[in-house]
Structures are given as C-alpha cells and as structure tokens.
Amino acid sequence: MSHGKIRYKVTIAGKIYTIIGARPEAHLKLVAETVNEQMHQIESLSKDLDSERRAVLAAVNAVSDQFDMQIKLDELQNKVSEMEAKLKENQE
Numbered sequence: 001m002s003h004g005k006i007r008y009k010v011t012i013a014g015k016i017y018t019i020i021g022a023r024p025e026a027h028l029k030l031v032a033e034t035v036n037e038q039m040h041q042i043e044s045l046s047k048d049l050d051s052e053r054r055a056v057l058a059a060v061n062a063v064s065d066q067f068d069m070q071i072k073l074d075e076l077q078n079k080v081s082e083m084e085a086k087l088k089e090n091q092e
Contacts, residue, residue: 008032013039013051038062 008019010032019028038058042049049057 010036012036013043013054015051035062 005020005022006025006028008021008025008028010017010019010029012032012035017032019032021028035058038061039051039054042054042057046054046057
C-alpha cells in the first residue's frame with residue numbers, strides 16, 4: 001500500500017468491488033453503503049433496468065447532488081465575503 005492508500009472490499013448491488021483510496025476506512029465504508037442504498041432504491045423504483053443503467057442513474061444522482069452542494073458552498077462563501085467586507089467597513 002503506497003502513499004497511505006488502503007484497499008477496501010465492498011459489496012454493492014450484490015457484487016464485490018475493491019476500492020482503493022487514501023481516505024479513512026470509515027469514509028470508504030460510508031460511501032459504499034450509500035451507493036449500495038441508492039442502487040437498491042433505483043432498483044425498487046425501476047425493476048426493469050439492468051445493473052449498468054441503475055449504476056448510471058446512481059452516478060447521475062451523485063453528480064447532481066455534488067453540483068447542488070457546490071452551489072450552496074459558493075453561496076455561503078459569497079455571504080462570508082460580504083460579511084467580511086461589512087465588518088471591515090464598520091471597523092474603519
């Protein structure tokens with residue numbers, strides 16, 4: 001294991017995968033459990049989809065959530081910048 005990376009075996013949608021990453025094992029476990037849960041949710045809603053299509057939908061959901069979080073982060077950073085500017089203005 002180089003550069004602090006660990007190998008972690010997980011089961012997602014009934015198949016075993018090996019995840020390699022530098023994140024803590026607890027993080028990798030939570031990610032795998034979340035993906036597995038999403039795959040099962042998609043399967044329960046669309047039983048006619050094969051596993052590849054369910055995986056693509058799970059990826060689309062993940063990227064969509066990532067974009068939403070980035071928008072929220074940008075909004076918060078803008079608010080912080082505005083507040084810092086007001087604070088500086090009040091201190092002068």
